[in-house]
Amino acid sequence: MAKAKKEIKKNSRKKETKTVKKSKKVETKDTATKVLLVIFLILCVVVFVLATIMITNNKTNSKDKADISIPLTKEELDKGISIDVDMSDVLKNESIEYRIEATNYIKNNINKEVVNYQIKISSEAKVDVELYSNKEDFELLNGKMKLTKQRLGKDKKEKTNYILKITQRQNPTEKELVNVKFETEK
Numbered sequence: 001m002a003k004a005k006k007e008i009k010k011n012s013r014k015k016e017t018k019t020v021k022k023s024k025k026v027e028t029k030d031t032a033t034k035v036l037l038v039i040f041l042i043l044c045v046v047v048f049v050l051a052t053i054m055i056t057n058n059k060t061n062s063k064d065k066a067d068i069s070i071p072l073t074k075e076e077l078d079k080g081i082s083i084d085v086d087m088s089d090v091l092k093n094e095s096i097e098y099r100i101e102a103t104n105y106i107k108n109n110i111n112k113e114v115v116n117y118q119i120k121i122s123s124e125a126k127v128d129v130e131l132y133s134n135k136e137d138f139e140l141l142n143g144k145m146k147l148t149k150q151r152l153g154k155d156k157k158e159k160t161n162y163i164l165k166i167t168q169r170q171n172p173t174e175k176e177l178v179n180v181k182f183e184t185e186k
Contacts, residue, residue: 068098068100069100070100071104071105072115072117072152073106073115074111074115077117082180084180085166085177085178085179085180086177087125087176087178089172092168092169093168095168096166097163097166100164100180101162104157110154110156111152111153116149116185117182119162120147121141121145121181123176123179126168129145129165129166129167131164132162140162149185164180
């Protein structure tokens with residue numbers, strides 16, 4: 001009987017050892033699962049932040065892109081560069097905006113002399129016209145229809161961005177045009 005008690009004690013120790021080993025394995029698995037869960041959550045947060053940044057940058061970049069790009073060379077300015085904006089589909093008291101980029105180059109051909117120009121706006125339609133520049137943060141025309149003393153340098157690429165805002169003040173009719181003309185300053 002003493003022998004039987006010894007064997008029972010050995011078996012119970014083996015069972016305790018197996019139970020301890022199993023619980024250590026379970027604890028190890030739980031820890032690994034928790035670590036993986038934390039890593040997954042961190043990755044989700046990073047993806048969300050990067051997506052937000054990308055969307056914000058796309059909106060910012062789309063605001064910076066010009067609707068119309070005009071290379072201003074001496075020859076072109078002597079002839080006059082004209083843009084006609086059709087207002088016939090703009091409802092009363094509604095506005096449209098155009099981003100106009102004036103450059104002193106065409107591809108890699110940069111002006112060899114300084115270009116002085118003016119911008120004239122004319123229209124038979126009843127519209128309010130506002131013109132803003134990226135250099136100044138205020139309306140440039142101040143109720144006038146001509147902006148003078150504009151300049152682009154020589155020998156290195158330069159550009160000036162304008163925002164042209166036109167507001168319709170009457171019910172639209174056919175062939176309502178607003179003419180924006182870039183020409184040599186006289």
